Amino acid sequence: MGIVLGTNRYGKAETRVFRIVRDTDRHVIRDLNVSTSLTGDFAAAHVRGDQAHVLPTDTQKNTVFAFAKLVGVGEIEDFGLALARHFVDDVGPVTGADVRIEEHAWERIADNDHGFSRRGPDVRTARVTVSPEGTTVVGGIRDLVVLKSTGSEFADFLVDDYTTLAPTHDRVLATSLTVQWTYTAGEDHDWGATYDAARRTLLDRFTGVHSLALQQSLWEMGRAVLEAVPEIASIELVAPNIHHIAVDLAPFGLANDGEVFHVTDRPYGLIEVTVERKA
Incomplete structure (x- = not known):
């Protein structure tokens, strides 16, 4: 009986990104917790320790921060779609991406332009999966x-x-x-x-x-x-x-x-x- 590598994936869990939109004097806050997970051609990393196809998890974290600026943070589903498509379309060995996002809501204090209080404890969530089988948004x-x-x-x-x-x-x-x-x-x-x-x-x-x-x-x-x-x-x-x-x-x-x-x-x-x- 042979032994083979089964299903595997890897990623960066719980990257906290806090985005302040300062386009006007009335600021907007988006407070996210983002986890990314990639699937693809990573067998060599497991069986031989060859990292040539492995995009570092630190790079995944940096991508989240960069996209918070480059594409902005509107609806978390759109942000998750942008991240997942980038990993699948722009990183050669990656064939699938799973992006999970939690959003902590903040409310304005007395309709102040830049004063907020955090709402809770409920948290909005989104999960975006892009793979050869298609795209799913939850x-x-x-x-x-x-x-x-x-x-x-x-x-x-x-x-x-x-x-x-x-x-x-x-x-x-x-x-x-x-x-x-x-x-x-x-x-x-x-x-x-x-x-x-x-x-x-x-x-x-x-x-x-x-x-x-x-x-x-x-x-x-x-x-x-x-x-x-x-x-x-x-x-x-x-x-x-x-x-x-x-x-x-x-x-x-x-x-x-x-x-x-x-x-x-x-x-x-x-x-x-x-x-x-x-x-």
Whole structure:
């Protein structure tokens, strides 16, 4: 039985680039975390230590900084496309590029021209893949923390010998969402408007649905995004339960009518679902 080199890639992870647009007195901030990964003819580097086809990861980092100036940072999807195409089209041994971008949003302070506060914790994300098979653009959001203080249940679930959880018809529902959506083919989308519409729809449906389970909430949120945004082909939602456990105040002679909770971070339920258009 022979031994051969399998799939391989390499790149530069988490290059932080902070771009200030100073074209006018009213400045604009773009705060990105960019990771690049290349595939191609790199077998010699692995099996013989021959680096002749290897573009240094330091060069990839420098390219991110240079492109922030040369092409500018508008929508992160466009920035990712420009980087990925450069690596594939201009670097001979490279046949594929995967660019992942996170954007930290900043808001103006009192509509000041050059004063900002960082918004969060949610982060806008994009992933651009260029390969011989084609180009794929994935948008998204992570760390979108949402909570409902009522309007959520969890009852009538499967019970076995190890079940101790009591059913409830009124609970706190909280999660920190990671959402990724795959765009339909083409690159003439209004990336920013699509992101805003998807984020707004996610929040609207989270609050609007009387939830019998987090699974149901995620399905309704994903379905609503696909109905509202035709540019999105499919959407994946990942939701860890942020459990809010009512504290027993009886030892202190106090009632707790769903008012005081202990928030736990481990262990947690983890719900994952993909909603897609029917072929």
